[in-house]
Amino acid sequence: MKLEKLVGDRFREKPADCVVESHALMLRGGYMKGVSNGIYSSYMPLRRITRKIEQILREEMDAIDGQEVQFPVVMPASLWQESGRYESIGKELMRFTDRNQTPLVLGMTHEEAAVQLVREYGQSYTRYPFMIYQIQTKFRDEARPRAGLIRVREFTMKDGYSFHTDQADLEAYYKRCLEAYRRIYARVGIPEVLAVASDSGMMGGSVSHEFMLLTPIGEDSIAICEACGYRANMEAAECIVRNVRDAVSHSLERVHTPDCHTIEELCAFFGCEKKQTCKAVVYQQNTDNRYVVLFLRGDLEVNETKLTNVLGCAVRPAEITPESGLAAGFISPCGLNADCTVLFDRSLQNTDNLICGANRQDYHYIGLDMARDVGAVEYRDFAKIAERGICPHCGAPAIHISRGIEVGNIFQLGTKYTEAMGMTYQDEDGNTHHPVMGCYGIGVGRLAAAVCEAHHDDFGPIWPVSIAPWQVHLCAVRADNDAVRACADALYEQLQARGAEVIYDDRTVSAGVMFSDADLLGVPLRVIVSPRNLKQGIVEVASRDKTFSKSVPLETAAESVMHILNGMMHQ
């Protein structure tokens, strides 16, 4: 491919609306163009990258006995009604009707379609286990698409679905898939991806893992124990608090606290620490606007995923009206008389001498003893695990919170879908059961963006050779020089004849333009033919990551380049 013919513009300026590097570099390098909010078209370089990623996904899924199938992008709503998700999923699920007013949806995941495809096939135990997967376009009507390919509305995803006669068989397969995922991340150049325990969210099921590339620009927070290696998405990590009651438990006393509207002001007023307070966080349920008051220790934050899982519906921060009966900013667990759901976080268990609101403007209680003053209530885990928090696995106070991009996930779904959709099999004795399912997803575009986040410099992406749009970037510096052109043309032919994927820049532009374009395309190996090099009878071979640069004799240049390239490919 000649660079001169490559459709797409490359430019130097960082586009204004880019908050992450992969987004900026993919726009600057002519990889993609925005079509609508969270919807992109890909130019050839990105399409070549995604095709290579797709092929790696395919090979690794085939290696664990996956069968490639294809589900539709557009599905009848009736299929999603069978599983119950037509109602339970929010606006992310794109709903519309066809010319006959039949309700349809755009696939954002394909559990329903997978069950529909194999419902009859899987009627006998003899046919298990099996796994089917596809690589297909999906659409998710995100409220806030952002960060280029990291969070889009339309995306290509590899999604696999496995079916098993029992949980043990699923677990064995789940481990194979986890290993396949490790190989995938290694092959695309980010072996550092971590598997972390995750919340199952709308997918249902119990055990699930997310695969995280740690990076400060990630949208997810991951709790990692520096003592034992425990890892979990903060959404899923249990928050453990060990309270010790004070030697003396004071009595409850109401105190006038003017101008204390925040926890910080309250702590300053009393000269205490946040963890000596009990705060109330108020939500409203999206379904019926009912108020939910959650009490937790003042130094902790609410994990809304845990709250949502307990309530069984989504919530939003409350708008507290005068009619609510809630004294905003002064809500107390003692004597709360409003019509609302009241919940208590485990961080309040076994506490005394706390400061909390007094259900009255500008008044707080001191000396709150939860057991004595609030009585027997149910304590649950609603808090976010915090930096230096206690590891739920080993108990050491060694939790470190990192940011990460989720580049894949695997779920043990149990029988949620097979039960809802009436899929059964007969066992050897003629008894009927619901098969157990697992599901396994990797977003192709996000994976490309994640690799770019992990491998770039100020000048452009540094693509691993396994997914680079081309393998060799051949630059003819001063292509108007006959000797340069003849030599570069010959090298272009020779490299291609030897099977290399070459992008060839024979434009009559300055070396500066040539090299900055090459940096933006991020091809791992660069070969430079120039008048100066020719005078010395050599061509220059350099890696995009700047770790090496060497001169090779002109006569054997093609062999040398192939040798270096093969070395890169088998690293």
Next chain:
Amino acid sequence: MKLEKLVGDRFREKPADCVVESHALMLRGGYMKGVSNGIYSSYMPLRRITRKIEQILREEMDAIDGQEVQFPVVMPASLWQESGRYESIGKELMRFTDRNQTPLVLGMTHEEAAVQLVREYGQSYTRYPFMIYQIQTKFRDEARPRAGLIRVREFTMKDGYSFHTDQADLEAYYKRCLEAYRRIYARVGIPEVLAVASDSGMMGGSVSHEFMLLTPIGEDSIAICEACGYRANMEAAECIVRNVRDAVSHSLERVHTPDCHTIEELCAFFGCEKKQTCKAVVYQQNTDNRYVVLFLRGDLEVNETKLTNVLGCAVRPAEITPESGLAAGFISPCGLNADCTVLFDRSLQNTDNLICGANRQDYHYIGLDMARDVGAVEYRDFAKIAERGICPHCGAPAIHISRGIEVGNIFQLGTKYTEAMGMTYQDEDGNTHHPVMGCYGIGVGRLAAAVCEAHHDDFGPIWPVSIAPWQVHLCAVRADNDAVRACADALYEQLQARGAEVIYDDRTVSAGVMFSDADLLGVPLRVIVSPRNLKQGIVEVASRDKTFSKSVPLETAAESVMHILNGMMHQ
């Protein structure tokens, strides 16, 4: 791949709702499953076929300098408003709105997206010509999906878009693309596909071709001249009629014609031929319900595509009400006083002594002389070319009408989209022009179905080796026999080690079940290991199309099979 593990059921019974063989065989063979009206999921065998077709498409598009890109499935309506097609296309275009009430569409073709992607890139003449293509899912809300993969609502398509500085350059490229299409059809096993001139329809532009596989089950009619080889879709073929006036032109006379409600009855009443009559066909415009009366010679049929193109809007057969002023069945071009659009087909030019309606119930005129009695009206081509009609190219009355499946199309679009969407380039002298576009489509699933239509027998598809789901179907007849299993297992390994794609049937089922399953999978080469064969020291190798069957020595079976397979692949 072991057949035992292949997800999908195969069965003998022809499903009730199948009108074409490819549909029935693809259901019976476990290739696909219906999800909704005109929407299918593919099992592994079909996905393997479509992937091979996609790879052939990719190679041939790359060979004519195409650059693979990817456009979105979901596009903002604003893009289609720019081109004007948001309004002009009917219900086929799936329209809906997202969570922010932004109107969106599902891509059924991507001219708008192509222009959007390259609008800035293509601002200088130096960047032309270029062609971009994608292989992507599309959705078209067909009123009547039918015939399995022949006419669906969701489909995968290879669509390419070329951009040129002028018409001459487009035409040169168009020819290259036409040749690439010929190679594609040859490679997938249907070299008999014909390029025929076609109507450009909603795509705009002038010159266009469709690629037709002739088959009685096709939805399209193709006019082929047996004298000169001219070929055109009947929608596009000019209908030429050569009338000769009679020696004596009688005067116009009104005749009572009781019980003459059809042309046939009228001809019986007068003892004349259909071509001696002038008939009126009445439509209503979909946009405003206005009546359109079209007069043409009684022996010809209306080509509604031509009518629609002239009117600029879609029509439907009229409901003639008493208020319309039209005497249904007796409409005459003489003295027609209704509020309607009146059109005349060229078949009435230079005619006399015709019989036509008299605008009065149970009366007709005889002796109609169009020039004398109707006067100077505009005659246009509205009629369908007919069997034995005159060839518009060579003039011989040698037209034969065949049925065909459209398996691809190419269009010269002109500047329709670049003008509407404001895409321009500067020429060498700084003058601004709109680039000229071509577009090139092939539906992947329909192509697979067409190959199946062309290559099948009563027992299943006969896939050409280039797109077959596997290359070799290995049958271990009596796999419970130790010698058979050992030999077949070894052959399975040996063939795979030599690069063959093998589906291996080692189930303990009868030879009958085994062979009927093999017939349904349609793999081109079958290898049979059986106790009887082993006794003779041979294995049997047979082609799916039953053209050959031979015994090869057991010791060199793998080599022999590879030799035969290579022969098939390079035929």
